[in-house]
Amino acid sequence: MRLSYPANVLIIQIPCSGRIKTIHLLRALQYGADGVLVAGCREGECHFRTGNFRARCKVERVKEILDDLGLGADRVEMYNLSASMGPRFAEIAQEMTARIKELGPNPLRGPRPGENVAAALRPMVTQT
Amino acid sequence: MIVAEQKPLKEIIAMTSPFKKLLIVGCNECVTVCHAGGRKEVEQLAAALAMAAQKDGRPLEIKEVTLERCCDPEYIEQVRPFIDQYEAVLSCACSVGTQYFADTYPTKWALPALNTSFMGGSLAQGIWAERCAGCGNCILHETGGICPIARCSKRMLNGPCGGSTGGHCEVNPDIPCGWQLIWDRLVALGRTPDYAKIMAAKDWNTSRDGGPRKIVREDLTI
Numbered sequence: 001m002r003l004s005y006p007a008n009v010l011i012i013q014i015p016c017s018g019r020i021k022t023i024h025l026l027r028a029l030q031y032g033a034d035g036v037l038v039a040g041c042r043e044g045e046c047h048f049r050t051g052n053f054r055a056r057c058k059v060e061r062v063k064e065i066l067d068d069l070g071l072g073a074d075r076v077e078m079y080n081l082s083a084s085m086g087p088r089f090a091e092i093a094q095e096m097t098a099r100i101k102e103l104g105p106n107p108l109r110g111p112r113p114g115e116n117v118a119a120a121l122r123p124m125v126t127q128t
Numbered sequence: 129m130i131v132a133e134q135k136p137l138k139e140i141i142a143m144t145s146p147f148k149k150l151l152i153v154g155c156n157e158c159v160t161v162c163h164a165g166g167r168k169e170v171e172q173l174a175a176a177l178a179m180a181a182q183k184d185g186r187p188l189e190i191k192e193v194t195l196e197r198c199c200d201p202e203y204i205e206q207v208r209p210f211i212d213q214y215e216a217v218l219s220c221a222c223s224v225g226t227q228y229f230a231d232t233y234p235t236k237w238a239l240p241a242l243n244t245s246f247m248g249g250s251l252a253q254g255i256w257a258e259r260c261a262g263c264g265n266c267i268l269h270e271t272g273g274i275c276p277i278a279r280c281s282k283r284m285l286n287g288p289c290g291g292s293t294g295g296h297c298e299v300n301p302d303i304p305c306g307w308q309l310i311w312d313r314l315v316a317l318g319r320t321p322d323y324a325k326i327m328a329a330k331d332w333n334t335s336r337d338g339g340p341r342k343i344v345r346e347d348l349t350i
């Protein structure tokens with residue numbers, strides 16, 4: 001399809017959006033990510049029945065925490081799309097990047113946030 | 129179990145902001161089951177407090193530890209080797225655990241991260257409800273297994289009151305009338321004549337009216 005999405009988006013693969021824990025989203029922001037986009041399957045189409053609903057609950061919880069911290073609830077968002085919706089993914093990545101640019105950089109951002117986030121999160125999401 | 133919920137994050141940030149070295153302690157018992165103060169919640173709270181401090185430019189060193197039980201001296205002792213390195217303990221245990229820290233370590237601030245709410249159980253994932261008021265003199269055998277002290281808003285022993293409408297309580301229509309529940313149980317058990325028995329006034333000395341309570345089991349003390 002040769003679709004493009006912003007190069008600053010770091011992708012961390014997980015087996016199901018239900019694997020997401022609140023701490024994963026918090027750690028991403030703590031280590032300097034400007035925002036986090038959770039892409040789960042479409043509602044009603046979760047292979048594990050409720051994984052994407054659970055992910056949405058976690059995202060809502062993190063939004064509350066970010067609001068309390070004054071970092072802005074809009075830095076995290078949940079989107080529902082299927083694995084075959086490549087064009088929609090590119091559109092969402094652009095939409096989220098535009099939103100984050102408007103919010104400005106994460107005030108907790110240090111040097112090399114991408115590397116820090118990847119180093120912190122990849123082992124966490126593969127832990128049992 | 130004891131059911132608790134985390135205090136608003138802003139309140140916890142305000143409470144902990146004077147401290148630069150904080151020990152956050154969770155409990156593996158009731159508050160883990162009700163998702164208020166177990167290992168996961170300690171981890172999340174520590175991350176949130178670290179982010180708050182970083183945002184404000186405050187130095188903050190946090191250690192996270194979750195004990196097997198915070199209402200038992202032998203487990204509270206487990207933090208003794210390193211507690212001196214921290215200015216305060218933020219307890220994610222119920223208020224019993226927080227007080228155990230205050231009692232055991234008199235020179236350390238013991239801060240509560242939770243509001244301890246009631247004794248109850250879970251109705252479904254994420255929903256908990258009160259079932260016991262700890263009155264110290266159980267009468268469930270007389271009321272079909274439904275407690276009028278915990279489940280009637282007025283703690284009536286001979287109910288219902290005039291505020292019971294369609295099985296709901298006048299205090300809040302979302303609350304089922306405790307005495308309606310008792311009646312329904314007596315019907316199901318075929319014990320409706322028991323309803324006519326008038327219960328005598330309760331002796332509240334076994335409850336909080338007798339002051340803070342203590343149980344001593346001579347056969348267990350050494």
